Amino acid sequence: MDLADRVAKTFRMTDEAWQRHANPWSVWTRFAAIPLMLLAVWSRTWIGWWSLLPVGAVVVWLFVNPRAFPPVREPRGWTARGIYGERAWLENRDLVPPDHRAVLRLLVSVGVIGFGMILWGLIALEVWPTVFGTCLVVMAQLWRIDRFGWLWERHRAQRS
Numbered sequence: 001m002d003l004a005d006r007v008a009k010t011f012r013m014t015d016e017a018w019q020r021h022a023n024p025w026s027v028w029t030r031f032a033a034i035p036l037m038l039l040a041v042w043s044r045t046w047i048g049w050w051s052l053l054p055v056g057a058v059v060v061w062l063f064v065n066p067r068a069f070p071p072v073r074e075p076r077g078w079t080a081r082g083i084y085g086e087r088a089w090l091e092n093r094d095l096v097p098p099d100h101r102a103v104l105r106l107l108v109s110v111g112v113i114g115f116g117m118i119l120w121g122l123i124a125l126e127v128w129p130t131v132f133g134t135c136l137v138v139m140a141q142l143w144r145i146d147r148f149g150w151l152w153e154r155h156r157a158q159r160s
Contacts, residue, residue, distance in 0.1 A: 013087075019071035022083040026069045027145070033058055033065075034138065038130060041122050078149055085148030088155045095155055104147060111140035 013021070020026060040054035075084040088095055096104065114136025121130030 013066065016071060017066045018083065018087050019073060020069050021066035022072040022075055022080040023069035024077055024079045026065055027079040027083065029068075030062065030065055031138065031141075033062055034134060038118070038122065038134065042125070042130075045125060075152060079145065081149035081152045082145030083148070085150070085152030085155070086145075089148060089151055095151060100147060100151070104144065107140045107144050107147070111137050111144075114140060 037055065037058045040051060040058055043054060044051040072080045075081045114133040117129040117133025117136065119133075121127065121133060
């Protein structure tokens, strides 16, 4: 079991949860949680330990989010195809051709670098690594969703 499988198990992603998570509101509100989490962590300079309350609220939202919106049964939109593609990839890693695996590894690497910069920025209270790292993470995640959307279209065409 790799990290992606563990994350899916941690969030208890059932069929219904995946369908709800494919709702564009779920995807975009998860992206909206990124600056909220950064602000919550940064708020430790203003409100001290009370900053754990907004951090906890964002963590709870990230756990509840995949179940908070109506399910998408037929993925038509960009975000829904991306989420359905991610699920298909988690169920069968062989769906991704070797050249696309290299791109996915690159995107994960860019995301990890961005996350490291975010941590550095939040620990040192430096704006530029926090913002630049966030841009890297968001860009990598958006590109990943796009790749998974392509994967879903390919997978759906093979099943037909």
